[in-house]
Structures are given as structure tokens and as C-alpha cells.
Amino acid sequence: MTGHVHGARAGGAARSSDTSGFVSGWVTFAGVMMVFGGLMTLFAGIAAIANDEVFVNTRNYVFEYDLTGWGWIHLILGVVIVLAGFALFTGALWARAVGVLLAGLGAVANFLWLPYAPVWAVALIAIDVFVIWALCTSPRHSET
Secondary structure: OHHHHHHHHHHHHHHHHHHHHHHHHHHHHHHHHHHHHHHHHHHHHHHHHHOHHHOOOOOOOOOOOOHHHHHHHHHHHHHHHHHHHHHHOOOOHHHHHHHHHHHHHHHHHHHHOOOOOHHHHHHHHHHHHHHHHHHHHOOOHHHO
């Protein structure tokens, strides 16, 4: 009986290490999604700065700003999100906290961007929400 319990523990330990590889994969995937989402935000910012007529101007919008201003916000936010996405590959806890914060800011910025590019904004909001989920639910390396 003790041999059976010992065998179960060994099998459980093997499963635990397999799971930790899977979990760290979620953090890596969140980093890739942050880099992708940040680049898309950056490109939307460049498009808004370069040519205001690329996006539809919405009338009577509560958060109505000049599209060039929105472009600069998206450009700066996109660069910072890309850098934070690359920092996630180091596995540092601070990078995860910064990633959650920036993904939240990205989701808010894209929510305010909805009237100008609705499909694009919804896609980027979904990416930001997934990044937040992946970074908050994955255990740290010391916990695996």
C-alpha cells in the first residue's frame, strides 16, 4: 500500500511540473498578446496623427477630442505596452503588475476609442481583458 501511495506522489509531482510549464506558457502568451496589442495601438495612433480623415468623426460624443490628440495618446500608450510586453518575458513580478496596469489602461483607452473604430477597439479590449486574466491567474515561479 505504501508503494502505491509513493507511486501516486511521484505521478502527482510529474503532473505538477507539467502544469507549471503550461502556466508559464500563459504568461508568455500574455506577453505576446501585449506586444501585438501594443503594436496595433501604436499603428492606430500613427494613423490618427498622420491623417485625421482615416477615422470617422463622431458628433455629440461625451469624450470628444481631436483625433490628433487621441493619436498621440494611442502612440505613447502603444509604445509603453510593447515595452511592458517584452518585460514579461523576463518573468519578473513587477512586469506582471505593470502589464495588468497597462492592459487596464489600454482597455479604457480603447473603450473611449469605440466611436472612431468600433471593431478595432472591441478586438483590442478583448485582448487587454485576456492579458489581465492570464497575468492575474498564473502563479509565480516560486508557487509552482
